[in-house]
Amino acid sequence: MGNSSRKGEEEEGEEGGKDGEEAETTEKEEEEAVVEVEEELPLGVEEMLESGDPVLDLSYRKFKRLPLRVCGLMHLEKLYACGNSLRTLPDSISQLQGLRVLAVDFNKIEDVPMAVCQLTNLTRLYLGSNRLMSLPPELSNLKSLRCLWVESNYFQIFPRELYDLPHLKSLQIGDNRLKTLPPDLWRMEALRGLWLYGNRFDTFPKVLLRMEFLEILDLDRNKISEFPSLKRLRALRLFSYDHNPVKEPPKVGQEVLVVGEGAMEFLEEREARKERRRKAAEEAEELALALAGEEPVIHGILKNSSSISKQATNDAVVTTEDKEGEPLVKEDEEDGGYVGLPVTEYDGADLEYNEDGVEYETEELICEGEGFEYEGEELEYERAQMDYEYEDSEELEDTGRQDQGA
Incomplete structure (x- = not known):
């Protein structure tokens, strides 16, 4: 019985040794396969x-x-x-x-x-x-x-x-x-x-x-x-x-x-409110300049001296000064107040009038106000999906990687 037992143990040991050798061989093959994959x-x-x-x-x-x-x-x-x-x-x-x-x-x-x-x-x-x-x-x-x-x-x-x-x-x-x-x-x-x-x-x-x-x-x-x-x-x-x-x-x-x-x-x-505020500020500034007697901001250039017409004389409310320096103003009957809009002084040139009425041409408006002018175009916001770019910038780039909800 003892010999049989020892023999069985030896056989088991030999089988275990064979299994260990097979496991080592398999691991080596896997490693070689990995290396081979990496090389390809x-x-x-x-x-x-x-x-x-x-x-x-x-x-x-x-x-x-x-x-x-x-x-x-x-x-x-x-x-x-x-x-x-x-x-x-x-x-x-x-x-x-x-x-x-x-x-x-x-x-x-x-x-x-x-x-x-x-x-x-x-x-x-x-x-x-x-x-x-x-x-x-x-x-x-x-x-x-x-x-x-x-x-x-x-x-x-x-x-x-x-x-x-x-x-x-x-x-x-x-x-x-x-x-x-x-x-x-x-x-x-x-x-x-x-x-x-x-x-x-x-x-x-x-x-x-x-x-x-x-x-x-x-x-x-x-x-x-x-x-x-x-x-x-x-x-x-x-x-x-x-x-x-x-x-x-x-x-x-x-x-x-x-x-x-x-x-x-x-x-x-919001843009419309900004525009209204901007226009109101411009009008207030022009009125303040007019009341202070300063030179006006010219919003249009008139060609031909005939631009100073009878129609302008009748319709416009003007302010100037007499020889003594006293201001002459025309009362606005409708509002019951005085409105003064200074105009350029007449330089003595002869005025020529057409029989068919006064003809005048105006060039493009010149705006001297500060800030941008809103031109009335409809605001359009395009929520475009942004491509994934790897930019090497030290500032925020990713300000809008994609809007994945768009």
């Missing part, structure tokens, strides 16, 4: 890797893994690898310390790789259209980050890790599952553009009223039925609220462009 680069990629160009675009190449050779290109400043099937990035990508722009949107990434959090010179990071639900605390290492796009993911809670990014100006977090914003969001004082479209807000987040430096705010495609006055947001320049169940635009500052239901009528009415 799509047409044209080899040339790009050897070009020495600081910009490398590997978008839409059907990569399941980022080629390891990319991580050895220390001269890279911008790397675009969107629209592939990447689930992660190799750890060795952390070697690319010169990288300033990294775009890996439209992939299958579920967690931000730790290696990305070591790229401390990144200014722009595009992670949209992946499978993210949260951000790692290590993201706070990216102190130079100015633009972060994480739209079309699965965020249910606003990532507070972003509070530790002191220079973040543009945050694109639309098309997620946010219902509320944290009450201390105002701590992100550097933020200038905030895209919250396509989330699940049913009331306007009050904390946004404390973000006085915001220039762009997009709340398209939510379920907000009422907006408070946004006049306290003095830096605001664009507010978009399209596809929300509201009856009228919110109150905003005079310089704010609004986009949404009823926005065009609102802008037209």
